[in-house]
Amino acid sequence: MAKKTPGLNTGSMADISFLLLTFFLLTSSINTDQGIQRRLPPPLQENQEVPKMNQRNVLRILVNMHDQLLVNGEVLSDVRQLKNITKDFIANPTEDPHRSEKQSKYIDDLGENAMVSKGVVSLQNDRSTSYAMYMAVQNQLTLAFSELRQEYSQQRFGKSYDKLTETQKKGIQKIYPISISEAEPSNYGGKK
Amino acid sequence: MGRFKKEGKKDVPELNMGSMSDIIFMFLFFFMVITTMRESSLFVVIQIPKATEVQKLEKKALVSSINIGRPNQNHIKRLGPEPRIQLNDQFAEYTDIIEFVEAEKQRRNELDRTMITWSLKVDEKVKMGIVTDVKQELRKASAFKVNYATRKDITK
Numbered sequence: 001m002a003k004k005t006p007g008l009n010t011g012s013m014a015d016i017s018f019l020l021l022t023f024f025l026l027t028s029s030i031n032t033d034q035g036i037q038r039r040l041p042p043p044l045q046e047n048q049e050v051p052k053m054n055q056r057n058v059l060r061i062l063v064n065m066h067d068q069l070l071v072n073g074e075v076l077s078d079v080r081q082l083k084n085i086t087k088d089f090i091a092n093p094t095e096d097p098h099r100s101e102k103q104s105k106y107i108d109d110l111g112e113n114a115m116v117s118k119g120v121v122s123l124q125n126d127r128s129t130s131y132a133m134y135m136a137v138q139n140q141l142t143l144a145f146s147e148l149r150q151e152y153s154q155q156r157f158g159k160s161y162d163k164l165t166e167t168q169k170k171g172i173q174k175i176y177p178i179s180i181s182e183a184e185p186s187n188y189g190g191k192k
Numbered sequence: 193m194g195r196f197k198k199e200g201k202k203d204v205p206e207l208n209m210g211s212m213s214d215i216i217f218m219f220l221f222f223f224m225v226i227t228t229m230r231e232s233s234l235f236v237v238i239q240i241p242k243a244t245e246v247q248k249l250e251k252k253a254l255v256s257s258i259n260i261g262r263p264n265q266n267h268i269k270r271l272g273p274e275p276r277i278q279l280n281d282q283f284a285e286y287t288d289i290i291e292f293v294e295a296e297k298q299r300r301n302e303l304d305r306t307m308i309t310w311s312l313k314v315d316e317k318v319k320m321g322i323v324t325d326v327k328q329e330l331r332k333a334s335a336f337k338v339n340y341a342t343r344k345d346i347t348k
Contacts, residue, residue, distance in 0.1 A: 014214045021221055033255055033311050034246045035341040043331045127321030131314050135241040142245040185324050
């Protein structure tokens, strides 16, 4: 005759399930927003003078109503080329007189001098440019700056940018600030 | 007739009700979580663009969203296909942004007010005109910290 199986003690089952429940409650975060972050400039004052900039220090990016790109007067067929153009313009490794100037600056977070580019990316779009295109351009620009920071970090500290301390990151952010200036959009696409 | 005679009393085993409370609690928690996380429902259709360089927003409590897109099926007949702005639970014009920013700042305590991130959730097919108008209003309202909501593009 088969032995009668002893009843399982289910008393601790509740504790286990609560433990699991609280674990998942704490660790899960329901769709956190993600995206590309930017800082808008404060509004222009009435009598504020627009600072004059040397032509070589400005990378002019125009996006027209058909989502076509013009970079410093040249048509760019693929938005993905923009990353390298921006990197070359800001870093200017060959000291090209048509690309941005550099200036030695004291970076207090790093406690040393570094060459900081005077270059500014000027981005102008049309009111009829599609948002998708605008974001593609912004994405390329972000990529360019983050790669520059990454390269500097590898060169200077031999580490990946993510692994640096907060002050080191701040220092590098001062060497390669995201200097994008957005001009008032044109309105060739017609209606407001 | 006597053929179906009752078998000797076979006990129906008792059901164990001990775990019932756990199940009920699970349900309770599930619905608690679901109800608090529900966002205000969208009236506009938004397919946010893809990007590779996305950053996660840190504090969800310090994010206010501005939605821009075409009105969805329930509203498109009344409003037409032109892109609209949705703030909280209603349609708005870009001139309402300043008021919205003030209201959202009032909701937070004083220390956090400059830390609010303004998340622009914009449909990728929308033209830049309306987005620019919104950005100009945000600048006027000194709401400078902006996030352009994007999806992570996995195919690189």
